[in-house]
Amino acid sequence: MKKVMMGNHALSYGAMLSRARVISAYPITPQTQVVELLSEMCADGSLDARFIKVESEHSAMASCIGASVAGARTFTATSAQGLALMHEMLHWASGGRHPVVMGNINRSMAPGWSIWTDQNDSLSERDTGWMQYYCSSNQEVLDTVIQAFKVSEALMIPAMVILDAFSLSHTYEVVELPDQAEVDKFLPPFDPEIRLTPKDPHAFGGLTSPEHYFELRYKLEMDMQKAPALIEETGREYEKLFGRRLGLVDPYLCDDAGLILVTSGTAGSTARVAVDALRQAGVKAGNLRIKVLRPFPFEVVRAILRKAAKVAVVDRNISYGAHGIFYQEVKSALYGRPGMPPVFGFIAGLGGRDITVDTFKEVVDHTLGHEAADEAIVWIGVKK
């Protein structure tokens, strides 16, 4: 069945089709429609789930963790300040190995108050042990929620499905709704090996001495390293059932490209329009959209970028004092390997400023006009 829906509702339908059993959430613009629709679904019985209307995002994640350890499939959604308030509990969810899936709408951090998009909220949580999927269409949002549950529950690692504020969250697109029976085949009920139950009492997360703590973190990382292959494998399985492949990255005309524009989120769609225009003008450009940031898909990123003469990374985020974050990640993937192209870094679109085809033209002009990249940030469209 096809349905026209906003990106936020794609998250809701993803959670519904995944048969989430406990949803706990607190409202924040621009996430509200996600939970409004889910609460309607719970109220009218189309989703058999308990919706906990908590008094903060911190409690939202705490109760998701509680529900998850009790054995329930658990979903929530938030954005920006709400995600930051959850920060402590994000470590708790991954450290405790609770496969919560959360939608995060990329919104700029205050102050000044901004409801518009950039990625500094979710990227501030990069090192919390969550998988991060950055989506670029409503269809991808819905599909990825279902896939994320499958991968997370196999590895017992939580995941964020991330979409840009307004340019995706409030944008209406046609979305193919997968058949529930088929989704049930792809995603069986959550049935963890160990759960919180008086039938088999355990103490979870108690005092852990240096004798044991290190190994717990090692195991988390070892399981995180299994994620890239599992994301690819479940992505292929999803394609067989539903006709849409879900991968770690999404390359566009990269095979013969001399210049590859690296993007994430909705900027990728704009980049493709720019790539088409550049090709018409005789510039062999391509676009690599990085969908999964954690775990970072080192191999596939390397395999695609090594063929290019130059790489330009456009970041809608900044790590103050150390450049854009995707830029750093891409550089670290290529570093120390012979024959890798120079990588140029650009900051654009902070606080929801539009990233347009012209933005990419400026990026391309700069990249083609310089032999080598230097450390200085190249700001696109900033009023200095």
Place this chain on the structure above:
Amino acid sequence: MKKDKKMTLTLPVEELMSCGHLACQGCGATLAMRDMLKALGQKTALCIPACCWAVIDGAYPYSSLDVPIYHCAFETAASTATGVKAGLEMTGDTETTVVAWAGDGGTFDIGLQALSGAAERNEDIIYVCYDNEAYMNTGIQRSSATPYGAWTTTTPVKHFKNRPKKDISAIMAAHGIPYIATASIAYPEDFVKKMKKAKDISGTRFFHVFAPCPTGWKSRPDDSVKLARMAVQNAVFPLFEIEDGTKLTLNMKLKDKKPIKDYLRLQGRFRHLTEDQIAAMQAEVDARWLRLLERAGD
């Protein structure tokens, strides 16, 4: 042959807490846990935030309790318990009693928002605050449950705490939850009886349990039960229940209400107080007791 003496047991025999835990000598919180589990039985799940009990239970991979425990973040006892209850129910377990078990810091201070949220939603959990009147696990820092006059490491004698203890049961009563009770380790029968009663009520149930701490109160470990008993008999910590936020019942009427002076003198944390200061504290306790009698309609 000696004839076996018949003894009437006033508490359940079942022990869900074993020896080998890590509490200090004379720990009131340990008795409180033991009594609570006797009342609730094995079909219980605990959410324990940062507090003494996060350590008392034992370090990984050991536990001294025969019930499952989720060690949760400091401010999340109520919100985590909410999630556990929802998760259990949605996976077919409607029987297990879910208990948030927190200290006074985790209840009166950092966890108050989550507790208020859970109470307002009337989540089906039992919240127990075992109150040792300061942050004891971190080394005796004042909390908003620390009484007027007490020394702690952050309220040194020269600047002892000059504000009264927060009235947590009044705050909880204002939420209109079905059941609130105070309890004391010196009156286990009363505690177990009320906990059993609470088990059969649905919605948010709140217990405020007085749990002396010899380490933090600078008292003798063998005085813990005695101090808890004195605190009931001198109305420092009266025993009562509040049903539906309004109906207050005193569980222990005090015909011969004792002065607080003897209670204070057994604790090093009050050693610096002058007669005038003690008289002021006595006046405050008396006034609070009168208000309680009024609310109980006695």
